[in-house]
Amino acid sequence: MRRAVVLAARGLGSTSPNPVVGCVILDASGQLAGEGFHLRAGGPHAEVHALRAAGPRARGGTAYITLEPCAHTGRTGPCAQALIDAGIARVEYAVADPTPQASGGGDTLRGAGIRVRQGLLAEEAAAGNTAWLTSVRLGRPYVLWKYAATLDGRIAAADSTSRWITSPEARADVHRLRAEADAVVVGSGTARADDPQLAVRGIEGAVQPLRVVVDTSATAVRPGARVLDGAAPTLIAIAEDADAGALPGTVRLPRAATGLDIPALLAALHERGVRSVLLEGGPTLAGAFIAAGAVDKVVGYLAPVLLGAGPAALADAGIGTLAEALRLRLTEAVRIGPDLRITATPESLPVTPAMPAMPAMPAMTVPPVTKER
Numbered sequence: 001m002r003r004a005v006v007l008a009a010r011g012l013g014s015t016s017p018n019p020v021v022g023c024v025i026l027d028a029s030g031q032l033a034g035e036g037f038h039l040r041a042g043g044p045h046a047e048v049h050a051l052r053a054a055g056p057r058a059r060g061g062t063a064y065i066t067l068e069p070c071a072h073t074g075r076t077g078p079c080a081q082a083l084i085d086a087g088i089a090r091v092e093y094a095v096a097d098p099t100p101q102a103s104g105g106g107d108t109l110r111g112a113g114i115r116v117r118q119g120l121l122a123e124e125a126a127a128g129n130t131a132w133l134t135s136v137r138l139g140r141p142y143v144l145w146k147y148a149a150t151l152d153g154r155i156a157a158a159d160s161t162s163r164w165i166t167s168p169e170a171r172a173d174v175h176r177l178r179a180e181a182d183a184v185v186v187g188s189g190t191a192r193a194d195d196p197q198l199a200v201r202g203i204e205g206a207v208q209p210l211r212v213v214v215d216t217s218a219t220a221v222r223p224g225a226r227v228l229d230g231a232a233p234t235l236i237a238i239a240e241d242a243d244a245g246a247l248p249g250t251v252r253l254p255r256a257a258t259g260l261d262i263p264a265l266l267a268a269l270h271e272r273g274v275r276s277v278l279l280e281g282g283p284t285l286a287g288a289f290i291a292a293g294a295v296d297k298v299v300g301y302l303a304p305v306l307l308g309a310g311p312a313a314l315a316d317a318g319i320g321t322l323a324e325a326l327r328l329r330l331t332e333a334v335r336i337g338p339d340l341r342i343t344a345t346p347e348s349l350p351v352t353p354a355m356p357a358m359p360a361m362p363a364m365t366v367p368p369v370t371k372e373r
Contacts, residue, residue, distance in 0.1 A: 001024070001064045001066070001094060001120045001121040001123065001124075001125070002094060002105060002121060003022070003024050003035065003064075003065055004022035004023055004024045004035070004064050004066050004094075004319060005022060005094075005121060005125050005128050006023030006028075007023070007024070007035060007036070007037040007046070007129055008021050008022030008037055008046070008125070008128050008129070009022075009039070009067045010022040010037050010039075011037050011039055011040075012036050012068070012180040013179045013182075013206065013207050014039060014040050014179040014207045014372065015038050015039070015040060015292070016041060016132075016182045016275045016276065017132075017135075017182075017273040017274075017275050018038060018041045018132070019035065019067055019129050019132040019133075019302055020037070020038060020065045020066075020132070021038040021046040021047075021065065021066050021067045021129075021183060022035075022036075022046050022048065022065070023035065023036050023037070023047045023063060023064065023065045023066075024036045024045035024052040024063070024064045024065050025050045025053075025054045025057075025058050025061055025064075025088070025090075025300050026049065026061050026062045026064075026258070027054070027057040027058070027060070027061045028048050028060035028061050028089070029128065030062075030126075031055035031285055032062055033053070033055075033058060033106070034049075034052070034053030034054030034055070034057070034058065034059040034246050035049075035050065035053060035312060035344070036048070036049020036050035036051075036052070036053060036297070037049065040207075041166065041305040042076075043076075043173075044076060045076055045079050045354075046065065046066075046079075046081065047063065047065060047069055047079040047082055047083060048076070048082055050063070050338035051082060051083070051086045056085075058086040058087060058088055058290075059086065059087030059088075059089075060087060060088075060089050060092040060250045061087075061088055061089060061090075061149065062088070062089065062091070062197075063088050063090070063091045063092070064092045064093075064094070064120070065091065065093040065094070066093070066094045066095065066128065067093060067095050067097055067125070067129065068093045068095065068096050068097040068103065068105045068106050068118070069082075069083060069091070069093065069105035069106075069108075069109065070097065070105055070178075071103065071108045072101050072107040073102040073103075076131065078105070078108075078216075079105065080104075080105035080108040080109050080373060081108070083109060083114070084108075084109065084112045084114065086214075088114060088115065089114060089115065090104075090110050090116075091114055091116045091117075092116075092117050092118075092120045092300070093106065093116075093117075093118055093123070094119065094120055094121050094122045094125030095107075095118075095122055095123075095125050095126050095127070095129065095277060095281065095349070096118060096135050097144055098133065099136055100138060100173075100297075103159070106118060115271070125150065128249055130142065130296075131275055131276035132171060132232055132275055132276075134276040135270065136295055137278070138265070139217075139270065140182070140266040140267065140269075140270050140274055140294050141182065141266055141269050141274045141275055141277045141292070142275065142276045142277065142297075143266070143272055143276075143277045143279055143289060143294050143296050143297075144177065144181070144276070144278050144279065144295075144296065144297045144298075145279040145286055145289060145295045145296075145297070145298050145299070146174060146177055146202075146278060146279065146280055146299045146300075146301075147166055147197070147280075147281065147286065147298075147299075147300055147313045147314075148166040148174075148275065148300075148301040148303070149165065149300065149301070149302060149303070149312075149313045150165055150302070150303055150305040150306055150307050150352045151302055151304060151305065151306060152305070152306050152307060152308065153312050153313055154308075154309070154310040154311065154312065154313075155281075155282070155283065155310070155311055155313050156310045156356050157293070157307050157309070158307075158309040158310050160193065160250055160310075162193075162194075165304070166301045166303045167336070167337035167338050167339050168337065168340050169336050169337030169338075169339070170274045170301045170336045170337060170339045171338050172205075173301075173341065174280075174301070175200050175202050175203055175206075176203065177199070177202055177278050177284045177299065178199075178209055178225040178278055179203045179206040179207070179210045180205075180276070180278075181276045181277060181278035182210060182273070182274040182275055182276045182277070183209050183210040183211075183212050183216065183235075183269055183274045183276070183277045184198045184209050184210070184211055184212065184278045184280055185213075185277055185279050185280065185285070186198065186212070186213055186214070186280050186282070186285070187213070187214045187215075187259075187281060187282050187283050187284055187285030188213070188214065188216065188217070188219070189220075189281075189282045189283075189284055190229065190234075190280070190281045190282045191213050191215060191220040191225070191358075192220045193219055193282075195225055195226050195227075196226065196227065196280075197226040197227060197229065197231060198211040198227055198280070199211070199229075200232075201230045201232035201313045202251070203213075208231065208232035208233070209232065210232070210233050210234070210235055210269075210272070210274060211227050211232050211233065211234040211235070212234075212235045212237060212269070212277075212364070213227055213234070213235075213237065213238075214259065214260055214265065214270070215236050215237065215238055216235045216237075216238060216239045216242065216255065216259050216260050217238070217239065217242050218236070218238040218239075218242040218243060218244045218245070218247055218250070218363050219297065221236055221247060221289050221330060222245075228248070230257040231299075233249075233253055233261075234248075234249050235249050235250075235269075235272075236248075236249055236250045236251070237250070237253055237260055237265055237268070238250050238251070238252055238253070238260075239252065239255045239260060240252045240253065240254055240255070241255075244257035248366060253265055253266050253268060256288070257266050258284075258288065259284070259285070260289050262289055262291075262292035262294055263294070264293060270326045274304055275339040277294065278370045279295070282311075282312060282315075282371070283311055283312060283313055283314050283315035286313070286314050286315070286318075287315040287316045287317040287318075288317075289312055290314065290317035290318070291316075291317045291319075296345065296346070297340075297343065297345050298328060298344050299342070299343050300313070300341070300342045300344075300346070301339050301340070301341050301342065302339060302340045302342060303338070304338060304339070304343075312357070326346055327346070327347045328334070328344035328345065328346060328347065329344060329345050329346070329347050330342065330343075330344045331343050331345060
């Protein structure tokens with residue numbers, strides 16, 4: 001199952017609006033027969049790739065799958081039926097499918113006489129699919145807020161210079177985050193100050209995310225802006241009463257007390273198939289997302305630099321006193337070149353339940369994987 005979790009991660013950034021899924025099949029003697037992962041929406045699911053690789057060796061074997069096999073016909077056929085037709089004798093899946101239209105695969109398999117159990121490495125599998133699972137359960141995209149700052153929390157100097165606070169290694173890591181996201185979102189301040197392109201660079205075969213600029217008054221993105229080039233699709237979110245002129249690719253949304261209504265923005269993105277958002281800035285927009293309760297993970301790149309003045313990473317987030325502070329649960333701290341990358345999640349988010357106790361599985365040896373896209 002751990003191998004299946006690793007395989008599933010190879011689909012990050014290219015399967016939306018579908019989940020990432022990995023599958024490993026052992027033959028009747030417990031030897032590796034086939035494996036696969038879901039590569040892109042509309043393409044074969046992980047189980048189909050693994051069954052094709054296993055061929056006749058799948059009969060009487062065991063399938064380890066990170067997500068419950070689907071039981072419906074969409075752009076592809078039901079995976080539960082494919083497993084039945086292949087003669088699989090046993091299925092272990094980690095996480096139940098929470099979508100009404102695709103769930104029920106476990107029951108379908110049991111009805112065909114296949115031994116089925118759920119929960120093996122459920123926490124690891126859910127963590128690898130957290131963006132999709134969050135989008136299904138909350139009905140909005142999963143939001144990761146990324147920022148880069150000095151050790152004293154500044155994202156720019158007093159004269160507004162900000163390039164570059166963090167190292168080339170940290171900036172390359174940000175492109176990995178972009179490649180795994182369905183959309184990259186910035187605000188009008190970032191668009192004016194940096195004229196960012198927001199496309200993924202340096203990652204071969206990456207699927208370019210939707211570039212989104214929250215430009216409430218339709219004044220920040222002008223003709224010739226880098227975000228309007230052909231490197232990736234672009235959406236400009238503006239207020240319902242804004243004069244967009246000849247601005248292409250706009251969506252009109254209701255205003256909030258300051259800026260645009262964040263839940264309405266996320267709903268509009270969700271309708272477009274966006275299941276994961278990388279929020280890149282700036283501090284005003286990040287504050288609005290925090291105030292709306294719409295940040296699921298925070299990734300901060302901290303450089304060993306001190307400025308003492310300049311804008312902070314986060315502006316007003318509707319927090320008036322320490323008792324209202326958004327407490328975070330630290331999940332990772334690693335060196336990226338000379339910088340430190342800290343990952344944390346809000347403590348108020350639900351914690352994935354521990355998997356139920358299960359009998360020990362036989363050890364198996366499988367070859368290493370090389371990430372491909």
